[in-house]
Structure formats: structure tokens, C-alpha cells
Amino acid sequence: MHRALTLTRRRIVSSIPVLMIVIVGTFLLLEAAPGDAVDAYLLSLGGGDAGLVAELRQSYGLDQSLVKRLTLYVGALLRFDLGWSVTFDRPVLDLIAERLPNTLWLMGAATALAFSLGSLLGVVAGARPGSLTDRALSIGSLALYAIPSFWLGLVLVLVFAVDLRWFPTAGIETIASGKTGLARAVDIAWHLVLPVSALGFIYLALFLRMMRAGMAEAWRQDFVLFARAKGLAQRRIVLRHVARNALLPLVTMLGLQAAAMLGGSVVVESVFAIPGFGRLAHEAVSGRDAPLLTGIIIVSAVLVIVVNLLVDIAYAALDPRVGSGETSS
Numbered sequence: 001m002h003r004a005l006t007l008t009r010r011r012i013v014s015s016i017p018v019l020m021i022v023i024v025g026t027f028l029l030l031e032a033a034p035g036d037a038v039d040a041y042l043l044s045l046g047g048g049d050a051g052l053v054a055e056l057r058q059s060y061g062l063d064q065s066l067v068k069r070l071t072l073y074v075g076a077l078l079r080f081d082l083g084w085s086v087t088f089d090r091p092v093l094d095l096i097a098e099r100l101p102n103t104l105w106l107m108g109a110a111t112a113l114a115f116s117l118g119s120l121l122g123v124v125a126g127a128r129p130g131s132l133t134d135r136a137l138s139i140g141s142l143a144l145y146a147i148p149s150f151w152l153g154l155v156l157v158l159v160f161a162v163d164l165r166w167f168p169t170a171g172i173e174t175i176a177s178g179k180t181g182l183a184r185a186v187d188i189a190w191h192l193v194l195p196v197s198a199l200g201f202i203y204l205a206l207f208l209r210m211m212r213a214g215m216a217e218a219w220r221q222d223f224v225l226f227a228r229a230k231g232l233a234q235r236r237i238v239l240r241h242v243a244r245n246a247l248l249p250l251v252t253m254l255g256l257q258a259a260a261m262l263g264g265s266v267v268v269e270s271v272f273a274i275p276g277f278g279r280l281a282h283e284a285v286s287g288r289d290a291p292l293l294t295g296i297i298i299v300s301a302v303l304v305i306v307v308n309l310l311v312d313i314a315y316a317a318l319d320p321r322v323g324s325g326e327t328s329s
Helices: 002-032 037-045 050-059 066-078 092-127 132-145 149-163 181-218 222-229 234-271 277-286 290-318 324-328
Strands: none
Touching (some): 002 066, 092 181, 132 181, 149 181, 149 234, 181 234, 234 277, 234 290, 277 290
16 A cells, blocks of 8 residues: 555656646647637637727737746646636636546546457467467457548448447437436447447457467466466466466556547547537637637646556556565665
8 A cells, every 4th residue: 555655646746747848838839829719719700800809819818928828827727727718608627527528438438348358359369379269369450450440430330320220320318318317327328339339449459469469478488387387277377377467568558548549539529429528629629719729638638647647556556566666765
């Protein structure tokens, strides 16, 4: 417990400069981009006179210097104020809190599917390297990994939603259904089957190949040879010695893939019309809504940092050698 707390404290402290770099870098990059929210707003109105432009820039604080705006923005962040969305005319924090749960459901379910099924199939393929099952799973995973998620999503919609009508074509839940509690949870899960499949199957192939490669490497280790020499059953060697050691790199990859999966959710949410974090980012870019886009990027960075922190803790629990040096220092 002490080692886990020490590791968590050190990871949180080391994440602060990373988060500051993301905040300042995002703010400066968006400032350097041509056009701003006022330009986008005037474009939607069909134009405006100089007085209206000056009034809007003053109301949004765009008439102040860059350093002052950055200072005010960082100060507001310390009060958990992410600013005001020009496009939606609402607080950025409210918009993110409204959309983020849908993306977390999508990402969480897709990650669980990819990690669990990918690891299981990787164990099956790596249990007998070079067998027909191993080669079939390796070829299938390579083909699956080469398929773009948006194309897979469109195929799933055409086959299982349009032709067979087994699943809904779009949305996160039935509109105006009035369902609550367990009935609503089942309805949301039913809507997420195809999006989760489109997003999860791509990463399932990655976990499968990594697990298979890790097991192939573990078979050549001395501890496996020793287990065979002791006469242990093949199933016990696979599950307790080979698969357990091959699982560690997958836990590391789980954290690294968090950012990639968050980016992939943008495409999947667009294909399935899910009102999530990704679509909100797309709408922020379309409307040149810098406060909203900055808030989305910052929350995304925090999300990735938290996921990697949880992965580090899980890795330390699986491998006692991890973090022992940090604790002793």
C-alpha cells in the first residue's frame, strides 16, 4: 500500500508540468491559428460593421494582450472555470460534463472488449506457436487491424442495422423513450453494440498480436523450461507462467492506447451520430470556438494522464519490481 501511494504521489507531481505544457501550448497554438470565434460568429450572421466587431471582441476579452489573456485563463482554470463557449453560448464545463459520459461509456466498453478478447485470443494463438490456429488468428488479426474504424463502422451499420435491423443505426439511446434505471441502461447498451464493435475490434487485433508475441518470447525463457522439467501440465504452464508474463506489456499498451482510442472515438461518434466528446470537438473546430476546443484538449489530457496513472498502479501491482526504486529513494 505504501509503495502504491508513493508511486501515485510521484506520478501526480510529475504530471503537473505536463499539464501546464498542454495548457500553454494549446492556448498559443489556437491563438496563432487564423481567425477566431468572432470571425466565425460574424460569418454565421453574414457579416457585421466595425462597431459590432469591436463590441464582440471586447465582450469575449479578445481585445486584451496575449499574456494577459493567458494569465486570466490559467487563473480561471484554477477555479475549475473552462470559459464560455461562443458556439453554444453556454459554459464549456457544462458542455463537457454533458458529452463526456457518452464517450467514456464508448471508450470503456471498447477497451474492455479489446483487452479481454484480444488477450484471450492471444493466449490461444501463443499456446501453440506455428499451429494452424495460431496462423489463422495471426492472419485474421492483421486483416482486422488494417481496416479503418470508420469503414468497419459503416459496414456494421449496413449489415446489422439497415439489412438485418438487429441494432439501431445511430444515437446513444432511444429519443424520448422515457426509460429510467435498468431499462435505460439496457437501451444504452443496445445502442452501443455496433459503435463499441467498430472501435474495439481494431484494438483487439493489436492486443492479440502483442499477447501472441509476448507468449512466443516467454516460451524461450528459463523459468518455462524449468516448469516443463518439473513435469507441470501444459495448461498450467500456459496460464500461470507464460500468459502471466506476456500480459505485462499489454497493461503498458493499455495506457498508451488511451489517447489513440480517444481520437478514434471522434470518427466512430460521427459515423453513429453519438453526442459525445469527439463530436463536440468537431463542432468546436467547425465553429472556431477556441475556449471550447481548449477545454476539450485540457480535459482529454487529464483523462489520458489519469488512465496512465491507473495503468502504472496496476502494473506495479502485477510486477513488484516496478516502483521499488522510486520508493526506496
